Amino acid sequence: MIIICRQITRKTGEWNMLNIENLHVEIDGKEVLHGVSLAIGDGETHVLMGPNGSGKTTLLRTIMGFSGYKITEGKIYFKGRDITEVPLDERARYGMGMMFQRPPTLSGLKLGKLLNAVANCSPESIGRFGERMKMSDFMGRDVNAGFSGGEIKRSEILQLLVQNPDFIMLDEPESGVDLENIALIGKSIATLLEKDRHIVHRNKSGLIITHTGYILDYIEADAGHMLCNGEIKCHGNPREILKLIQEKGYGECIRCQKN
């Protein structure tokens, strides 16, 4: 099944973490993404911006491999391997992780049990990560049942910390989070993405959906992409793109014909 990707990271000369080529995706027979291409190198963090309904979550969920997102054209390469047809759980075990914006509630399943089931680290580390995310008291609670917005985010990051993926997708990590929690969440995402390691040794990559850009205060992003109506309109410096949106709104992007 493994088909080696021809594209190579310009920076390091090694395989890209992620390459998306001309991706067309349908939901319920309606095309939502119209030929998206994207390349994320090893150790790079990219930001995905765009108005509501532009296809950002669809892109993330398609990369992860959820059902209901039908790829009609194009390819996804992950760590040099064509994963376009690879099932969701295999992608996860191959090193992909995702933070959900609205995860389902799992009645009866305790957070502690879930962490044990998905951990790629020792039980002691689970305990330490739990403390760090201030979730120690939640280990005996049903996953996401009655969790507040901030608690859901902390639980999601905690799950990713124990899962320890190489490539992490974050769907609006700052939404619904108060100011106190945003620092904890921002710093923890930085840990997930090895921002504490020297750039030369950094291997983990990320793709983050953000509307506000608050998360950029904690994570230096290497590139930004603007998605409008299922097409990427521009690539560039994330803060610059954000500034443009703040000044001129998304209307400018929607009208923009260059892609």
Next chain:
Amino acid sequence: MSEELIPDISEEDKKRLEMGGIELDESNRSGSFIQTDQHIHHSESKIEGIEMLPIDIALKKYDWLKEKFWNIVDRDKDEYTRFVAKREEEEGPRGFAVIARKGSKNIFPLQSCLFMQKSEVQTVHNIIVAEEGAELHLITGCTSSIGRKEGTHYGITETYVGKNALVSNTMIHTWGENIRVLPRSGTVVEENGTFLSNYVSMNPVGYVQMYPVANLVGKNSVARFNSVIIAHEGSELDMGQGALLNAEGACAEIISRLITTGGKAISRSRIVGAADGTKGHIECKGLILKDGTIHAVPEIEGQLTNTEISHEAAVGKIARDEIEYLMARGLNEEEATATIIRGFLDVKINGLPDSLQKKIDAVINAAESGF
């Protein structure tokens, strides 16, 4: 020790009994009652203040017990109660009496094992009495021999929960595919008394039909019913639970988890609020894993302004987004499904000793291989 408790038992049947919560070496148990077919092998409690006697001996020993015999359950209720009553007249009653004296307490449960081995019809009639302030935990493992292909079990159980007393009765059924099971049970709970009834049936069974009712006659009395049921192909389980809130401040909770893998499961439940400050809640959740039937019939009846009764019921398949959530963390589809089902069946019961909760968890975990 096991030879003493039940003679002539195969290794396979021993395992079935253990699945039903019966510890043949009596570890973690405060005593045992063992009845095979109509024969009582053993009946003993090791706890001071708690007696566990064969019902015929108990009725001879204590005159007052006679008033409690066929008192909550009407002997003319249906053909099954009449059958048991008739047999009792002809052969003498079988079953057990547990009497927990004032203030007595057992942490490790008493176990009663009702085992069908050779005869076509097993009848039992049990009386459970917890006097004022007593705390009594009981586990009943009902099992048929692997070799017993057909048969019928009729069980009468009358439970008396005294003032400030607590009775928990955990029933684990491990019957065979063509066994018919027709328990007839009733409970009366006095002031501040608590009655906990737990029912677990994970194995194939022919037909089960029961509708135990708790009558809460004492102020602030409590009844909680929990049941966890899997209806396999060819099985039909018609389960009911009722609670009558007849005294001020009484409350009741009926929680059911049903799974069908091709069989039929009916969950009837009824709470009647007939006194001031009463509360009741019914929760029934059903998972259809393979085409089969889950039929929830919750009934709530309030008879005055100051009562509050509610119910929620849901039947369906496992949500795809829940499975995929776990798959996105690296579990494969089978692991994700089993994890969700285990969670679905995980019912934590307040007031139950750890050893009993662990047994219930173990029985549920052992069943997961079937999904």
